[in-house]
Amino acid sequence: MRAHGTHVMRLDFGFLPQRLVTMQPTSISTHLAHYLASFHWQVWATVTFDRPVTDEFVRTAVRQWVGGIGSQAYAYAAFERGTHFGRCHAHTLVGGLFTAARTEPGRVLRAAALSHATRTWRFGQIQLAPYDPARGAARYASKCPDDGELIGLLKRHRGRRKRARHVVG
Numbered sequence: 001m002r003a004h005g006t007h008v009m010r011l012d013f014g015f016l017p018q019r020l021v022t023m024q025p026t027s028i029s030t031h032l033a034h035y036l037a038s039f040h041w042q043v044w045a046t047v048t049f050d051r052p053v054t055d056e057f058v059r060t061a062v063r064q065w066v067g068g069i070g071s072q073a074y075a076y077a078a079f080e081r082g083t084h085f086g087r088c089h090a091h092t093l094v095g096g097l098f099t100a101a102r103t104e105p106g107r108v109l110r111a112a113a114l115s116h117a118t119r120t121w122r123f124g125q126i127q128l129a130p131y132d133p134a135r136g137a138a139r140y141a142s143k144c145p146d147d148g149e150l151i152g153l154l155k156r157h158r159g160r161r162k163r164a165r166h167v168v169g
Contacts, residue, residue: 032142036076036093039154041131043094043117049087050124058088059149061123066151069117072096074152078141091141095155
């Protein structure tokens with residue numbers, strides 16, 4: 001399935017080996033959290049809607065938003081309904097927004113990318129934060145694995161390359 005030039009994959013656990021299908025939901029969530037943590041995320045976003053909307057509208061709006069914030073953008077969106085009013089919202093891990101060094105020009109580029117992502121969400125409120133693996137966003141997004149969706153072409157996280165040391169003998 002495609003949406004506005006992005007690749008979309010709804011998580012369907014029918015393809016999993018029987019060993020994984022019979023796992024407890026918390027175990028599947030744990031595996032999904034580890035899987036999600038292996039990608040290079042840059043932003044943790046929560047998007048809401050200012051009016052009641054259907055589940056399909058929510059999914060389409062999030063796909064369009066991800067497709068509109070950058071040509072290389074990708075995401076994992078976890079959809080859920082609020083406990084008080086039953087309105088649908090999405091917790092979203094986003095990557096592919098910028099490739100910038102940790103320098104002053106890089107910080108300016110990151111700020112511009114976050115500002116653009118905020119401005120392009122037009123359905124309600126949006127909260128964005130820089131992705132920090134230590135804060136558990138991947139685990140939080142994976143708590144309901146059957147209500148998640150991968151959007152775009154994800155890029156694995158690469159560790160920092162170690163510099164070669166020259167030993168003078």
